[in-house]
Amino acid sequence: MCNDAPAAEEEDGEAPADGKAKEIASAVGDWFSSRQEPVAFTAIADANPCMLDGNYGWFKSVGVSQVWISHTVSGCEIPDGAMVLTWA
Numbered sequence: 001m002c003n004d005a006p007a008a009e010e011e012d013g014e015a016p017a018d019g020k021a022k023e024i025a026s027a028v029g030d031w032f033s034s035r036q037e038p039v040a041f042t043a044i045a046d047a048n049p050c051m052l053d054g055n056y057g058w059f060k061s062v063g064v065s066q067v068w069i070s071h072t073v074s075g076c077e078i079p080d081g082a083m084v085l086t087w088a
Helices: 016-032
Strands: 033-035 039-044 051-061 064-074
Touching: none
Parallel strands: none
Antiparallel strands: 033 051, 039 051, 051 064
């Protein structure tokens, strides 16, 4: 017995197997590498004498999720050898 009927298609015109394959490929790709665009923030806008702003975001590499935060001190002179303490 021969079945010459065309394969069933989903509403978007793809065969069900194609949609599942794309879903799996996307999930595997996200596991290997994905990232968020940096988000800017201002932590201390009107401080005297210094201001503090920065960026934060997240990324995933080979299944390990990580976050990052960077700070920038501005609006003041920081002498050589001085320490700047920040925390998140």
